[in-house]
Amino acid sequence: MVKYLAMIAAWVGEKDLACEQLAIAIRPPSTVSYGQLKLLPFWDPLRSDPRFEKIVASLAPKEDENR
Numbered sequence: 342m343v344k345y346l347a348m349i350a351a352w353v354g355e356k357d358l359a360c361e362q363l364a365i366a367i368r369p370p371s372t373v374s375y376g377q378l379k380l381l382p383f384w385d386p387l388r389s390d391p392r393f394e395k396i397v398a399s400l401a402p403k404e405d406e407n408r
Contacts, residue, residue, distance in 0.1 A: 344373055351386045360392040367396060375400035 347362035367373050378384055378397045387393035 348383050351384060354386065356387060356390050356392075359387055360390060360396070363387075363393070363396055367400060373400070375402065 343362050344366040347359045347366055350356075350359035350362060363373070363378075375397065378393075378400065384393070
């Protein structure tokens with residue numbers, strides 16, 4: 342439900358609340374994925390916010406050092 346609160350806050354322009362709730366929503370066990378944040382239009386209002394970008398980056402797939 343926290344994910345949906347973040348999404349609604351983003352839609353209505355409450356970027357502070359949206360980022361705060363999203364930071365909570367990504368904690369394990371979480372259903373929020375890197376791909377969802379990166380691609381779904383629900384998050385478009387937050388795309389220019391550095392806090393959102395930091396959250397997205399924290400979920401990004403890690404490079405395999407053995408390659």
